[in-house]
Amino acid sequence: MSPNRSDLEDRLTLAELQDAWALLPAEDRVDALKELPPAAAQDYFFGLSSQDQAQVVLAFPLEERRTWIRILPPDDAADVVQAAPADDRDGLLAELDDATRKEVSALLAYAEDAAGGLMNPRYARMRPDMTVDEAISYLRRQARESPESFYYVYVLDDQQRLLGVVSFRELFSANPQARVRDIMHADVVTVTDQMDQELVSRVFQEHRLTAIPVVDATGGMKGIVTADDIVDVVREEATEDIQKLGGVQALDEPYMNVGFFEMIRKRAVWLLVLFVGEMLTATAMTHYQDEIARAVVLALFIPLIISSGGNSGSQASTLVIRAMALGEVGLRDWWRVVRREFFSGLVLGGLLGALGFLRIIVYQRIDPIYGPHYIRIAFTLFASLIGVVTFGTLAGSLLPFLLRSLKLDPASASAPFVATLVDVTGLVIYFTVASLLLRGSLL
């Protein structure tokens, strides 16, 4: 079939739809989906966030809703119901067939970020005493009944307790007359239905599996979590951490979907906390008013000193927090990390200090604004930068450990503490060094 004009238009529409999606109101989204060929529309629908899927399903006329919610596997349907306004949830559940509705209701009982909230309750299963040939026929029957992908086959006893696992490859390559019990692996890696999704993603990473069975407290098999769910989890958790490190509360939604006042609220909280913390700098500065009055030149370098401390502190805390999130660094490593960061701070502070020193010497040659004591001022800047950068690095690396040991989230709380601590301490270091080095000359 050669592409005709209407084909071409459809294809353009798909690409354009992707770009325009965020801007479209619900009704236009539905119209756009209707204009696509059904397969393309379904594919596009699968790729949407649960929020968008819920919005689209609800925007369809009643008689078409059923088609759209029913093409989703149970775990995704549960997410859609969860994402819908509270009033619409029962109506959406009513559109599902009985078996799926039962599964979806069971999934809705789990917290969204627990393994139970991620898992798919449909998976390939067999009994330990089947032969391989029997198991394969049995799987062919299951495949007809249950619309789900197969990764591994799980061996269950008659209480639905998990006994073992066999990969498709193993099942296919085994002696057709062998018993399932004899080819299965009994040492199965499992997660519990209440486990947090971040931990589940760590289990995936450690064992490099495609699917992990979810069991309840009594060892009963509840479903499977698959690697494609984990891709979303890893992305979500990284987004949360990035937003927290940037001093914003986790948005939990795409940037464009967050309402104006919701966005203000998520940002104002930390901005105000930081601001209150930073007010301490004004208090600290009050104590150095006399020094500034006598040597205004000291005020010139305040922003430079403060930002150098802040930058080195944020480097150290970012590195340590990410290493903690990846499981590369644990609480017990604190002394090695802090010792290493201390020496890094000294070297980095020395580099910045040398550059600062040089700057004053060079500028003085061009335009002697720093007065006759410029060498002393240069030394003050040099020594302060070493102190401030070392302190910033130390504080930035130590605080995540402290917060973690207090069971607080290092990502969300380190930034404001480090910023305030480093800025206030930076000023104290700077003016202390200045009063030592400039006493008898400028001060």
Next chain:
Amino acid sequence: MSPNRSDLEDRLTLAELQDAWALLPAEDRVDALKELPPAAAQDYFFGLSSQDQAQVVLAFPLEERRTWIRILPPDDAADVVQAAPADDRDGLLAELDDATRKEVSALLAYAEDAAGGLMNPRYARMRPDMTVDEAISYLRRQARESPESFYYVYVLDDQQRLLGVVSFRELFSANPQARVRDIMHADVVTVTDQMDQELVSRVFQEHRLTAIPVVDATGGMKGIVTADDIVDVVREEATEDIQKLGGVQALDEPYMNVGFFEMIRKRAVWLLVLFVGEMLTATAMTHYQDEIARAVVLALFIPLIISSGGNSGSQASTLVIRAMALGEVGLRDWWRVVRREFFSGLVLGGLLGALGFLRIIVYQRIDPIYGPHYIRIAFTLFASLIGVVTFGTLAGSLLPFLLRSLKLDPASASAPFVATLVDVTGLVIYFTVASLLLRGSLL
């Protein structure tokens, strides 16, 4: 089998090994693996990074290396060879069997972060004219020969070109006499072998697949990329972005594995760039020396002003950069984002300004350090904060678009530009407002 004492010790060793791993030299790692039961040791080995796998394999005596490198699938073996020192690579390749060595060598020809470098060259395949029954028997034969997991079955012609795909469920549930050609999906989502891994991870996200076939420029099937590889990609890319946003060059290795001087180098570059940028603040301050000399009280709020601008700028740039990385926001959205950020900045600045205003009024009641003109000082702080926060938010949201349109990486370059721009401009805004509002009183 009831656990005896030695079982218990083994289990302790595995948990302890996990904790102690980062601290152990190569020989101790090998000894620890030897002490574990073989299955546990292999499982642990699978979960290691390619760097650690390479180190462990090379630390084993020659006669045992073969066992360890051969248990890895070709794509992981290729990563290990890549991670080994250049001198050891040929030796490691020599340990592989002929077929695998050919596959691994082919994989090594790809860039590490291209789809070709991620893919597994082994996958389940069949011909379009087989019947379903024939195809299932054929798969049972393949399963015996090729040690890889099955997700989908790919339909290839005799030129190895990809014609379609069938899921295991579909194959199992189809009429046994049907032709593969009639049940396959011909509209396959594929990636090319040269596609960047970040793009590949987007394709996964959009289509929610477990495996995607990799084809070359002529449509020839080269391998499959599976979701578990994508989990690692998403995690790596997020780590890079987090490190860049924290003002560090991407480490590309676990924090603990980066050498001291390598770490200094990765941090010093941005720290020095930022420092040179921030030197402009000292230059700007030079112009306001007279104002500070006349009203030292102005100096007190410099750190507060600067940090408020910096914090609001980093909020905005973090949100925009992450939204860009997730594909939620594109270049064409710049005007909507910037307009929205402008109003956010006004509101946030108003909040901080009001708090700053209040602080001066309250403190003055307690201890009248701000003198008779404290109301004017409070207004100066209020107005400056609105200006500085609005400018910070605007600059933070606009710069990522500017950098992206210049084909630069927003994550690595925004932070320094925003910081410098916002700090220097913040000072100018503050002193300009001050000279307007305090003229005739303090100035």
